Amino acid sequence: xxxxxxxxxxxxxxxxxxxxxxxxxxxxxxxxxxxxxxxxxxxxxxxxxxxxxxxxxxxxxxxxxxxxxxxxxxxxxxxxxxxxxxxxxxxxxxxxxxxxxxxxxxxxxxxxxxxxxxxxxxxxxxxxxxxxxxxxxxxxxxxxxxxxxxxxxxxxxxxxxxxxxxxxxxxxxxxxxxxxxxxxxxxxxxxxxxxxxxxxxxxxxxxxxxxxxxxxxxxxxxxxxxxxxxxxxxxxxxxxxxxxxxxxxxxxxxxxxxxxxxxxxxxxxxxxxxxxxxxxxxxxxxxxxxxxxxxxxxxxxxxxxxxxxxxxxxx
Numbered sequence: 001x002x003x004x005x006x007x008x009x010x011x012x013x014x015x016x017x018x019x020x021x022x023x024x025x026x027x028x029x030x031x032x033x034x035x036x037x038x039x040x041x042x043x044x045x046x047x048x049x050x051x052x053x054x055x056x057x058x059x060x061x062x063x064x065x066x067x068x069x070x071x072x073x074x075x076x077x078x079x080x081x082x083x084x085x086x087x088x089x090x091x092x093x094x095x096x097x098x099x100x101x102x103x104x105x106x107x108x109x110x111x112x113x114x115x116x117x118x119x120x121x122x123x124x125x126x127x128x129x130x131x132x133x134x135x136x137x138x139x140x141x142x143x144x145x146x147x148x149x150x151x152x153x154x155x156x157x158x159x160x161x162x163x164x165x166x167x168x169x170x171x172x173x174x175x176x177x178x179x180x181x182x183x184x185x186x187x188x189x190x191x192x193x194x195x196x197x198x199x200x201x202x203x204x205x206x207x208x209x210x211x212x213x214x215x216x217x218x219x220x221x222x223x224x225x226x227x228x229x230x231x232x233x234x235x236x237x238x239x240x241x242x243x244x245x246x247x248x249x250x251x252x253x254x255x256x257x258x259x260x261x262x263x264x265x266x267x268x269x270x271x272x273x274x275x276x277x278x279x280x281x282x283x284x285x286x287x288x289x290x291x292x293x294x295x296x297x298x299x300x301x302x303x304x305x306x307x308x309x310x311x312x313x314x315x
Contacts (some may be wrong), residue, residue, distance in 0.1 A: 001026040001072075003302060004045055007054035008032050016288065017295035021303045026050070034058070034264055042067045049073065050305075052298045055081050055285070056234075057263065062088035073097065073305045077294040078285075079314065082207060086315040095305060096315040099297030106284035107157035110202045110232045113256030113278055115141070117228045118200070122278055139199075139226075142166040147198025149214070150233070151176055151184055155204035159184040170194055174210060195222035200230065207234035217242040226253045232284040235260040240271075247274050258284050
């Protein structure tokens, strides 16, 4: 069996996990560069029976799957992947399996972006690199209002940290209850109130029909001019054009963005040129510990499939 491991940007997949159970049974090829476009995916992967995909990086819609007749097993890191057509894979006889993960790296990144933005760390660091000194006074976290769009596992983790910083925590989602908010020492508010009163807004929602485009020009216009928006969830939850306009016009204090409508973000994207935005390359779940767990589970998925007893099957 030929195995393709995709989007292994650090060339670390075979080092972070033990693939020795597959010795003599499978040949592993890693792809360290993103396969841009469906045609590139088909051309590169037509001869592989097993593909390990990084969650929501390389797409596998029906139109791609039908051009991969040798494919038998498709694995995603994590247990959810909106860019895999699960139904089409099942119809084609392709088993789709997932992996576990560890910790809460995405919530940790959201907190890191908040601190970096509030204390203006990136620009102050650049000033030092350029031989300069202080150029801007940052803001205290204590006493500020943290607004959370979504108060599930990740949002709840951010709420705990915000509480530790003596921030007031408010939250909204379509299914949020007063009881869940109280568990997180937060106050449930309506969406308009969240955007109007928050000093920092952090998004922790699953991308779906109800959340796509949820943060648009109307919501951004409600924010304080000193407020910051943080998105470590999914790019399409925010109207990227509206956010770009708000940042260019200094309508909000700034933004910390880890996820984008198009990934990798094009090198000439205007968002890269702004001085009031902190961009990271979708590293919310990218920690050595989390990747090790994901790749180890992927190796187990392959071994179990070859033994005829697939595990963590998603379709």
